[in-house]
Amino acid sequence: MISQLSWKIGGQQGEGVESTDRIFSTSLNRLGYYLYGYRHFSSRIKGGHTNNKIRISTKPIRSISDDLNILVAFDQETIDLNAHELCAGGVVIADAKFNPTLPEGVNARLFPVPITAIAEELGTSLFKNMAASGASWALLGLPLEVFNKAVEEEYGRKGAAVIEKNVEAVRKGAEYVLELAGGPLEEFRLEPADGEQKLFIIGNDAIGLGAVAAGCRFMPAYPITPASEIMEYLIKALPKFNGTVIQTEDEIAAVTMAIGANYGGVRAMTASAGPGLSLMMEAIGLAGMTETPLVIVDTQRGGPSTGLPTKQEQSDINAMINGTHGEIPKIVLAPSTIEECFYDMIEAFNLAEKYQCPVIVVTDLQLSLGKQSSELLDYNKIVIDRGALVTEAPANEENKLFKRYEFTEDGISPRVIPGMKNGIHHVTGVEHDQEGRPSESTINRQKMMDKRMMKLKNVKVNNPILVDAPHENPELLIIGMGSTGGTIDEARGRLAADGITSNHVTVRLLHPFPAEEMKPYLESAKTVVVVENNATGQLANLIKLNAGYADKIKNVLKYNGNPFLPSDIHQACKELK
Structure with missing residues (x-):
């Protein structure tokens, strides 16, 4: 049995790829598996190649996998574009309608299943997504009743007849592929999940x-x-x-x-x-x-x-x-x-x-x-903090306006809701005085600018950076933001196997930049690698501008439209260390 597996389905946009993935992954989530999905789709409503990839694991995961175990193909283009990801001994479940073939050099098993024919026998080709899903589910040896429950919930609003035909498509797809394969594939049997409820x-x-x-x-x-x-x-x-x-x-x-x-x-x-x-x-x-x-x-x-x-x-x-x-x-x-x-x-x-x-x-x-x-x-x-919002404005002298932009030590002025008694003030996009009246006074301008910008000196944010720093003086400090965090961690595991020590910082506050929090980790590392999906190293430049250490910082950039894979970061870091 294995602890994780990668599954992908592909075809033309608009022919059921999304719904197939949704029911397949929802069923796995019900069993308690951890999942991480990547959706590749075209910028059009219908047509153009699309694929959805799901990584399934018994442990938490936060990255796309480099390889692929099972590929479900609705057309030959899906095989041609994605078969290179298949690991040795991988499987392709393909619609027999288009006479599928594997590219030369791909070491995988091909199971042609009459996906469209099964669907059409049931009344419409729309059922082919369920036939494909049933075939995938059966090869993994997972209980069909869990999958059928997800099908019922997906199509329940369409009535019992539609549910029955979808369930029948699942059954027929499962039976056909099991006959081809001689039963569930033991090498793809997943270890039982923890069964605990998770969001997906x-x-x-x-x-x-x-x-x-x-x-x-x-x-x-x-x-x-x-x-x-x-x-x-x-x-x-x-x-x-x-x-x-x-x-x-x-x-x-x-x-x-x-x-x-x-x-x-x-x-x-x-x-x-x-x-x-x-x-x-x-x-x-x-x-x-x-x-x-x-x-x-x-x-x-x-x-x-x-x-x-x-x-x-x-x-x-x-x-x-x-x-x-x-x-x-x-x-x-x-x-x-x-x-x-x-x-x-x-x-x-x-x-x-x-x-x-x-x-x-x-x-x-x-x-x-x-x-x-x-x-x-x-x-x-959950805590709600409405700041300096005034619930009752103090009484003013006659004809005096509320000092909405009052000069204060921390730059934060009292704020009122329009219509509040004693809260009347001007609001304008031009420079203004404490009551909001337009002002071009040089003294007022400088004081107002200083007041507004002073706020940034006092900003307090929960966890401006996330740090995983097991090493006092690592060979590498790897920095990223957004979705790269889990991929960096997986790459670090491979670097450790190579004998390369690394720490990891995820930047969560981009502005005002947490320079003082970052500096100790920048200082302790031999080389700093900044991983980001752009062509000019914008995050790296932000770090250099605010925290320094430009001589240590190296870029790992990817801007071809795809997210980083663990192998991308692993290989780049090996070359830069």
């Missing part, structure tokens, strides 16, 4: 859930890959809590609506990707100047322009930190796990109100859309 969600769903838990009740947004699932999640969730989602005409409208709602006292957010973030920049400056709380989620994807909208990249770092014209305080958080996506959203709303500034929560496509196992969330950890 994408990062975007965790972000949406975190927003609801944080008290967010309004989301204006414009759909964009890979952020749209946040909007879709909240469309269903927010009405249950008297909240709402509005699909705006563009990202400019979305961010300004969010600013208006936050000014009115409602916790609000928006979410987008790089192109949308660019459109929001002027409004982000408005939030900074008016000291209005604002939470934005940026789900990074391949750029520039439309770029690679459905592919992995981490190239918005410079834009998030430096994109606004002029200078304002802002906070940029970078969660690296499903759990952090949830908890960081709560922290983001608290930080936005505490420091009265924009907070950007940044993910990448793999973390946003890669479905993976997560431990159950602890709702007892």
